[in-house]
Amino acid sequence: MQEHSNRVRHLGKTIVFVPTMGFFHKGHLSLINEGRKLGDELVVSIFVNPVQFGPGEDFESYPRDIDRDIGLAQKEGANIIFIPDKKELYPQRFQTHVNLKELPNHLCGLSRPALFSGVATIITKLFNIVKPHVAIFGKKDYQQLVIIRQMAFDLNFDVKIVGVSTAREPDGLAMSSRNSYLTDKQRVYALSICKSLKKAQELLESGINDAAKIIESASKLIKSYPETVIDYIAICDPETLVDIKRIDRQALMAIAVKVGNTRLIDNIMLNPNT
Amino acid sequence: MQEHSNRVRHLGKTIVFVPTMGFFHKGHLSLINEGRKLGDELVVSIFVNPVQFGPGEDFESYPRDIDRDIGLAQKEGANIIFIPDKKELYPQRFQTHVNLKELPNHLCGLSRPALFSGVATIITKLFNIVKPHVAIFGKKDYQQLVIIRQMAFDLNFDVKIVGVSTAREPDGLAMSSRNSYLTDKQRVYALSICKSLKKAQELLESGINDAAKIIESASKLIKSYPETVIDYIAICDPETLVDIKRIDRQALMAIAVKVGNTRLIDNIMLNPNT
Numbered sequence: 001m002q003e004h005s006n007r008v009r010h011l012g013k014t015i016v017f018v019p020t021m022g023f024f025h026k027g028h029l030s031l032i033n034e035g036r037k038l039g040d041e042l043v044v045s046i047f048v049n050p051v052q053f054g055p056g057e058d059f060e061s062y063p064r065d066i067d068r069d070i071g072l073a074q075k076e077g078a079n080i081i082f083i084p085d086k087k088e089l090y091p092q093r094f095q096t097h098v099n100l101k102e103l104p105n106h107l108c109g110l111s112r113p114a115l116f117s118g119v120a121t122i123i124t125k126l127f128n129i130v131k132p133h134v135a136i137f138g139k140k141d142y143q144q145l146v147i148i149r150q151m152a153f154d155l156n157f158d159v160k161i162v163g164v165s166t167a168r169e170p171d172g173l174a175m176s177s178r179n180s181y182l183t184d185k186q187r188v189y190a191l192s193i194c195k196s197l198k199k200a201q202e203l204l205e206s207g208i209n210d211a212a213k214i215i216e217s218a219s220k221l222i223k224s225y226p227e228t229v230i231d232y233i234a235i236c237d238p239e240t241l242v243d244i245k246r247i248d249r250q251a252l253m254a255i256a257v258k259v260g261n262t263r264l265i266d267n268i269m270l271n272p273n274t
Numbered sequence: 275m276q277e278h279s280n281r282v283r284h285l286g287k288t289i290v291f292v293p294t295m296g297f298f299h300k301g302h303l304s305l306i307n308e309g310r311k312l313g314d315e316l317v318v319s320i321f322v323n324p325v326q327f328g329p330g331e332d333f334e335s336y337p338r339d340i341d342r343d344i345g346l347a348q349k350e351g352a353n354i355i356f357i358p359d360k361k362e363l364y365p366q367r368f369q370t371h372v373n374l375k376e377l378p379n380h381l382c383g384l385s386r387p388a389l390f391s392g393v394a395t396i397i398t399k400l401f402n403i404v405k406p407h408v409a410i411f412g413k414k415d416y417q418q419l420v421i422i423r424q425m426a427f428d429l430n431f432d433v434k435i436v437g438v439s440t441a442r443e444p445d446g447l448a449m450s451s452r453n454s455y456l457t458d459k460q461r462v463y464a465l466s467i468c469k470s471l472k473k474a475q476e477l478l479e480s481g482i483n484d485a486a487k488i489i490e491s492a493s494k495l496i497k498s499y500p501e502t503v504i505d506y507i508a509i510c511d512p513e514t515l516v517d518i519k520r521i522d523r524q525a526l527m528a529i530a531v532k533v534g535n536t537r538l539i540d541n542i543m544l545n546p547n548t
Contacts, residue, residue, distance in 0.1 A: 154399075
């Protein structure tokens with residue numbers, strides 16, 4: 001992969017990179033499609049990264065369908081589908097991790113302590129292997145996007161980080177590989193998440209800008225559905241992820257909810273001026 | 275710097291990188307001289323990295339002489355002398371560090387806990403800025419060399435790491451920017467370090483391969499000089515840095531001693547077959 005990237009770079013071509021954990025849905029395909037517009041050589045990686053899963057999380061059961069993924073990525077215009085081997089990326093005596101001090105101490109980082117060190121480490125590795133000019137990440141994992149931007153900036157990676165809007169089902173559910181875990185009933189209950197985000201925007205437009213009130217409303221709405229356990233509902237600064245009390249500027253509202261055993265996340269950018 | 279390196283790489287040239295903290299002595303010049311042989315474009319950086327100094331260490335007083343350094347590096351054949359700005363490398367909100375789990379828990383890492391996270395972080399940053407094919411480090415900082423090798427391997431840096439033998443004064447003292455701190459008397463006492471390493475090799479050649487006995491002998495020799503306080507004397511595996519009891523294969527003997535207020539290090543590779 002490094003040799004290929006060296007050759008492509010030497011030809012003066014721009015490498016665009018879409019790192020994924022596979023099991024593609026329309027969200028992944030919109031990242032790949034966006035990638036096609038931003039450069040010449042489009043590399044899609046598929047790797048379920050063990051280091052970002054904690055004990056008891058769903059590393060083993062995480063859905064996989066490599067053959068289908070390869071077909072879809074090719075159809076969407078990927079030039080290279082890079083599927084590294086777990087033992088090659090994490091050999092015996094592997095011991096180096098990339099850690100951020102502040103951004104992981106919010107949102108998903110609190111309930112998933114291994115997550116963002118694992119993400120920052122694998123993305124550092126993949127950047128060094130794929131050598132992209134541009135890398136593309138979904139805004140559904142907003143904290144991940146913010147952390148990768150910070151990491152790339154702090155470590156002086158010469159890589160442009162691009163965020164792409166969350167793809168949604170027609171009824172509003174944010175697309176996620178983990179949606180495949182949901183029963184038919186849970187699929188209905190999961191809608192409470194995007195509904196509560198939509199309602200938050202409506203409350204803000206109606207003049208309510210007290211974050212606690214908006215969070216309380218979202219909490220009530222989600223709890224009114226069975227099988228839902230809220231991990232967090234936060235309204236925060238989109239760059240630092242620090243909680244905001246009064247929404248007098250753009251704010252990120254982010255939610256994590258367990259529906260049955262499936263942990264789902266979603267977010268919206270609240271803008272007091274729209 | 276990144277733009278320059280992109281252009282040089284696009285021309286098909288090999289970039290060799292010698293990262294330094296400046297205040298050049300013959301050791302630095304031998305690294306630069308070695309670098310000239312290993313590629314086309316020779317980049318020497320000068321940066322006293324604040325992040326690798328702990329509280330109470332000598333960051334502020336670390337010797338600096340940029341003008342002299344620039345002249346010496348040019349004379350030795352450096353094409354680029356890269357002197358980054360502290361605020362540019364570590365801006366406000368900087369928060370990303372590269373950490374190794376095991377290799378820092380030996381030798382200098384024990385008494386200088388900030389050191390190797392700081393080293394791994396700045397070298398990651400400089401690799402991403404300078405984009406070298408080859409990077410050169412001195413063997414005097416042997417643990418640093420081992421850690422950078424491991425870090426580069428773990429994070430998949432496409433950079434060849436080269437170690438260069440320690441440069442010594444005619445009487446055997448390992449060259450170090452910190453030797454400038456020594457008084458004339460301390461300069462004599464400091465010789466105890468390299469003398470004890472030489473004696474260790476002689477003991478091994480005479481058939482003694484019990485590490486504890488060799489360490490005891492070195493300890494006695496160093497303590498027989500005034501103003502010396504031993505930080506550590508270790509005989510360990512050259513790759514893992516784990517202590518070795520019996521020297522039945524190649525072993526690293528490493529020493530750190532405070533002579534007055536000046537902390538000096540040195541090491542030797544012990545080989546039972548020579």
